[in-house]
Amino acid sequence: MAKTTVAVLFGGRSSEHAISCVTAGGIMDVVDRDAYDIVPIGITKDGAFTLQVDDPARWAIHDRHLPEVLDNGTRVAFPTSPASRDLVVSHADGTVTTVPDVDVVFPILHGPFGEDGTIQGLLEIAGLPYVGDGVLASALAMDKHVAKAVLEHAGLRVAPWTTVLRRQWASDPVDVAESVAAHGFPVFVKPARAGSSMGVSRVDEPSQLGAAMDLAFEHDSKVIVEPRVVGREVEVAVLEGRDGVPRTSLPGEIVVPEDGFYDFESKYLGGDESLLCPAPLTEPQTDEIRSIGARAFEAVGGAGLARVDCFLTDDGFVVNEVNTMPGFTPLSMYPRCWAATGVSYGELVTELIELGRAAVR
Template sequence: MASTTVAVLFGGRSSEHSISSATAGGVLGAIDRDRFRVIPVGITRDGVFVLEQDDPSRFALDAAKLPEVTDNGTRVLWPTSGGDRMLRVRREDGTVDELGEVDVVLPILHGVHGEDGTMQGFLDILELPYAGGGVLDSAMCMDKHFMKIALQAEGLAVAPWVTVRAARWAADPEGVRAEVEALGYPVFVKPARAGSSVGVSKAHDASELDAAMALALAEDDKVLVEVGIIGREIEVALLEGRDGGPARASLPGEIVLTTREFYDFEGKYLGGDGAEVVCPAALTEDETARIRETGRRAFEAVDGRGLARVDVFLTAAGDVVINELNTMPGFTPISMYPKCWIASGMTYAELITELIELGLARAA
């Protein structure tokens, strides 16, 4: 019989709601049922906690109709801090049922109100153990501006950038244009606090900057404009070390672009042509070692907990330049993060188990 009860938490209020839901489909289908009893808790786009069906097929990744959590009338009632860990549900008819005591929460949430430290703080207040990143690393890596500052302080290379807030863009667009011109085109324009390439575009010259800013500002009121680094797009998966040991880095993978200019939302999740995930990447032993070490240093620079995916550029000169860290990276079965660990000798199910056990060990 399964001895550990896991609340799998997914959906959420961010623009990455559907990707989180698709991740839940993968996790629900692969989690070790002999070891873990699962309570699936969905969060609607309006932020309502509902008891979801334990049915992986309901959340399959389908480009024609992305999965989502809908309001089914139930309401999940979280335990109060200092008491038991009993999770309850209020049904549509008003009756309340006990779902069992939760041993650990597995939040597979992307974006704001989930990957930004807010959910982690909520669970800390409730004194519920959880897997994945903590408050600090989640909040820092969600905001690409502060993430870059932390990485630079550690002596790690990042793409040159300028941060533009909505008020500045409205009041001094010519000043912003001059700063971007000084960076040098082409540039990538991206929301500071979003993921899955939502709101990201490439401006090849000044004539495309305004449209790129409008797209990014529709997602966030703080935007990063980054130099377009020319190099191979390499990603490495990180796991927190066991028993206080150093972080573990997977074999790196590579995003190989053919007809697509960058690895956008369609290329990542909707089966769009022009981008391919290759893992392990075709690298020399020295390149592999340096990229893995860069990943470990980046993870430690942000006080990483649980997991992260570190995305870098490998330039023709051999430099490793960090693009960003993701504390809850894409975790669907086709995503780079699990693929990197699978290439390193770990199955998808074993990876889920490892994350849960890391969360339990931290709480202990």
């Protein structure tokens, strides 16, 4: 039987470039080579689409050093018509080659210009099937402000928040600070459209707010401020169902130090001692968060995959956010939740590829 050609798209212009590379390496490492041919397309930090090496070790973390897509002079062009699924590769020496008949694209991209619906739109215009959520779900879930509003409308509890635009902060920081102070301290300041805890700060007193806002605005022009929600951080992985009914994993829990939060360092450079899979919950609690995960997935119009993050408070679960392209390294919560449910990393990759091939957009 002919192999399926999978273009793995990774890197990108967002601050989560390196983690995207690590995820791509993990996928290359476990994909069934008897069934799939991999075409690695790395997007540089400047946005150039390049043909890269199919070498999982090249994209791993070594001695706490994060990988990066470097510009090797190649350029990859997507089809200009849905009548073709060929990729055209221009090489540094002036030669041009073709990658024929790409069956599906696996966009392992986090943050802006990848997880926000932009790449999804490009692939739909090109007529290329792809893994994961569509344009609307990707764009909606990427914007924490909009996602909260949609989830709240769907009857799900969400954490309270204040949204601040860069122009508001620049023109009247005192008014913004007063609005933020109404939440009480501590608060968390986050870019509205970023992930992997990039640009996130915990603010314990008013004097720290300015620096936290400035950091968040380095990553986005829109920032949300949330009060600390006292509760356990519990997450559930969602996978599109072949019958249209979302499948959910056993939940996992993030164990956060009392004086901190689950930051980038903890997620990717500090080992995996912060994650518990499955989470130590009662059976009713497990059933409830799995139901919440499926409802949230459907509320945003999900397809393929998502991770739904919640807080378990004394009053029950509160939805924090929906991630349409969650961290997907072998040690990330999403694959670990599925592993605890009986689906291995390799099986998960295969299922997502096949869901992408079969998707009707």
